[in-house]
Amino acid sequence: xxxxxxxxxxxxxxxxxxxxxxxxxxxxxxxxxxxxxxxxxxxxxxxxxxxxxxxxxxxxxxxxxxxxxxxxxxxxxxxxxxxxxxxxxxxxxxxxxxxxxxxxxxxxxxxxxxxxxxxxxxxxxxxxxxxxxxxxxxxxxxxxxxxxxxxxxxxxxxxxxxxxxxxxxxxxxxxxxxxxxxxxxxxxxxxxxxxxxxxxxxxxxxxxxxxxxxxxxxxxxxxxxxxxxxxxxxxxxxxxxxxxxxxxxxxxxxxxxxxxxxxxxxxxxxxxxxxxxxxxxxxxxxxxxxxxxxxxxxxxxxxxxxxxxxxxxxxxxxxxxxxxxxxxxx
Amino acid sequence: xxxxxxxxxxxxxxxxxxxxxxxxxxxxxxxxxxxxxxxxxxxxxxxxxxxxxxxxxxxxxxxxxxxxxxxxxxxxxxxxxxxxxxxxxxxxxxxxxxxxxxxxxxxxxxxxxxxxxxxxxxxxxxxxxxxxxxxxxxxxxxxxxxxxxxxxxxxxxxxxxxxxxxxxxxxxxxxxxxxxxxxxxxxxxxxxxxxxxxxxxxxxxxxxxxxxxxxxxxxxxxxxxxxxxxxxxxxxxxxxxxxxxxxxxxxx
Ligand SMILES: Nc1ncnc2c1ncn2[C@@H]1O[C@H](COP(=O)(O)OP(=O)(O)OP(=O)(O)O)[C@@H](O)[C@H]1O
Ligand SMILES: [Mg+2]
Numbered sequence: 001x002x003x004x005x006x007x008x009x010x011x012x013x014x015x016x017x018x019x020x021x022x023x024x025x026x027x028x029x030x031x032x033x034x035x036x037x038x039x040x041x042x043x044x045x046x047x048x049x050x051x052x053x054x055x056x057x058x059x060x061x062x063x064x065x066x067x068x069x070x071x072x073x074x075x076x077x078x079x080x081x082x083x084x085x086x087x088x089x090x091x092x093x094x095x096x097x098x099x100x101x102x103x104x105x106x107x108x109x110x111x112x113x114x115x116x117x118x119x120x121x122x123x124x125x126x127x128x129x130x131x132x133x134x135x136x137x138x139x140x141x142x143x144x145x146x147x148x149x150x151x152x153x154x155x156x157x158x159x160x161x162x163x164x165x166x167x168x169x170x171x172x173x174x175x176x177x178x179x180x181x182x183x184x185x186x187x188x189x190x191x192x193x194x195x196x197x198x199x200x201x202x203x204x205x206x207x208x209x210x211x212x213x214x215x216x217x218x219x220x221x222x223x224x225x226x227x228x229x230x231x232x233x234x235x236x237x238x239x240x241x242x243x244x245x246x247x248x249x250x251x252x253x254x255x256x257x258x259x260x261x262x263x264x265x266x267x268x269x270x271x272x273x274x275x276x277x278x279x280x281x282x283x284x285x286x287x288x289x290x291x292x293x294x295x296x297x298x299x300x301x302x303x304x305x306x307x308x309x310x311x312x313x314x315x316x317x318x319x320x321x322x323x324x325x326x327x328x329x330x
Numbered sequence: 331x332x333x334x335x336x337x338x339x340x341x342x343x344x345x346x347x348x349x350x351x352x353x354x355x356x357x358x359x360x361x362x363x364x365x366x367x368x369x370x371x372x373x374x375x376x377x378x379x380x381x382x383x384x385x386x387x388x389x390x391x392x393x394x395x396x397x398x399x400x401x402x403x404x405x406x407x408x409x410x411x412x413x414x415x416x417x418x419x420x421x422x423x424x425x426x427x428x429x430x431x432x433x434x435x436x437x438x439x440x441x442x443x444x445x446x447x448x449x450x451x452x453x454x455x456x457x458x459x460x461x462x463x464x465x466x467x468x469x470x471x472x473x474x475x476x477x478x479x480x481x482x483x484x485x486x487x488x489x490x491x492x493x494x495x496x497x498x499x500x501x502x503x504x505x506x507x508x509x510x511x512x513x514x515x516x517x518x519x520x521x522x523x524x525x526x527x528x529x530x531x532x533x534x535x536x537x538x539x540x541x542x543x544x545x546x547x548x549x550x551x552x553x554x555x556x557x558x559x560x561x562x563x564x565x566x567x568x569x570x571x572x573x574x575x576x577x578x579x580x581x582x
Contacts, residue, residue, distance in 0.1 A: 196445055216404030217432065275423050
């Protein structure tokens with residue numbers, strides 16, 4: 001077709017290999033990660049200590065577990081704002097059951113089941129009633145959080161079960177359990193997305209739900225599966241969060257969806273679906289974690305972290321928009 | 331012998347709009363039928379009933395002489411009816427092979443689970459593409475391709491699973507003259523292999539070129555059927571225009 005000897009073709013091939021849509025991760029993000037890393041390593045002697053690096057990992061671990069589910073939902077053309085509420089409700093549920101003498105594994109199973117149920121409700125409303133996912137999950141965000149308050153009477157429950165607490169404080173071969181959990185979550189789904197029908201249909205439905213449906217894909221049922229995955233992972237994150245703070249509270253994980261969605265979009269997942277990679281989300285999480293850590297190490301007041309977070313989200317969305325614009329002019 | 335697929339007294343309404351009214355149509359084995367009509371005449375609606383997108387409001391479908399109902403496009407595909415949609419219905423963010431196998435992915439076992447057999451899908455897609463004489467790269471993202479190339483992806487997808495009946499809604503609309511020749515050659519080849527064709531086109535020359543029979547719809551009803559080889563092309567064309575616009579009313 002085209003002359004292979006043209007120098008342009010090598011350059012453009014290289015560029016397209018690096019473009020997120022074609023299987024790579026945004027090189028700008030990788031560069032940002034490296035630059036931040038080097039910058040902080042030079043300016044703060046404490047930064048490179050293993051304690052600090054593990055702290056960064058722990059700080060983003062819980063967000064990371066949720067971000068995996070959110071990435072999948074957004075790739076599939078959806079959106080889930082109810083993850084923070086699900087986390088709180090999941091933690092409360094397990095804490096309650098534990099208080100009634102229910103064994104820990106059963107309490108955990110029940111709380112994961114609750115997340116799955118919330119995912120089912122989200123997915124069913126979005127798929128079958130055809131309500132916009134933003135509106136749907138904004139409603140379930142309020143409902144689930146509200147119910148967590150109603151059921152608990154607004155009180156927090158202190159957890160003393162050592163097995164549960166070990167999820168937040170324990171370590172395996174020197175690596176905090178939380179980090180192991182988030183790493184396994186990323187590995188499992190990062191492996192599955194390009195290799196299984198689950199992942200293939202997430203991309204297909206996000207790309208064109210109509211085309212997928214006309215090709216015989218059971219679009220509505222698969223959407224349920226994606227929201228269920230997200231709800232289940234949010235529950236898992238909620239349980240880890242309780243382990244970390246030592247108590248279950250109805251106000252837990254308030255506003256976490258901002259962090260989660262920032263990581264997903266910054267990681268190169270398209271807001272309109274069809275494109276994205278979990279590797280991108282992971283790198284974005286690390287960038288956010290390092291930025292926050294750096295601001296702390298440099299003594300910047302914590303309010304500024306909020307401002308920086310919003311700025312990063314805005315930059316990520318702008319990047320997504322510009323990137324999409326370029327692709328549409330084919 | 332019973333026709334391959336047959337519509338009997340099919341009516342389709344969308345709310346207060348009647349898109350099709352009491353339509354009878356049959357497509358024989360290895361027959362190429364052309365379907366023409368003005369914009370909004372009901373052509374797309376008719377083929378979408380054949381491809382399982384819509385259920386008829388009234389009337390019935392018969393496959394090999396016995397009644398069938400296609401509850402979904404997947405049902406129609408299983409019965410050997412493939413469709414190339416007017417807007418192609420491709421996923422831009424998937425590559426060529428993934429689009430060709432969408433909804434019918436090949437899988438292989440990996441311990442207790444079944445995973446996508448990406449190598450085999452790429453290889454089979456490449457085989458189909460070269461068999462069709464097309465130049466498509468199986469790993470290329472469809473969203474980065476030209477209109478003509480995308481059209482060819484839709485064609486390859488429809489042919490990958492050896493259909494008995496191929497429905498094509500305006501397949502030449504986005505193509506250059508040269509690509510149209512390729513596509514029409516393909517249709518001829520399929521006919522030789524015994525595949526039935528239903529071709530919708532606004533280009534009379536395409537229809538005359540490949541079709542054994544031409545069916546004209548106007549305002550949701552079949553107003554005539556022509557044998558293009560029974561008279562000179564100019565006469566057929568004139569009849570087609572007449573029937574489409576209803577300038578001179580007469581029985582076919
Ligand atoms: N989903 C739908 N809902 C409501 N009305 C519809 C729908 N699909 C088709 N129609 C109406 O049915 C009629 C026939 O439409 P159809 O798309 O079948 O025409 P067509 O012959 O394919 O036209 P064109 O040549 O423009 O593609 C039109 O009046 C159209 O507005
Ligand atoms: Mg049409």
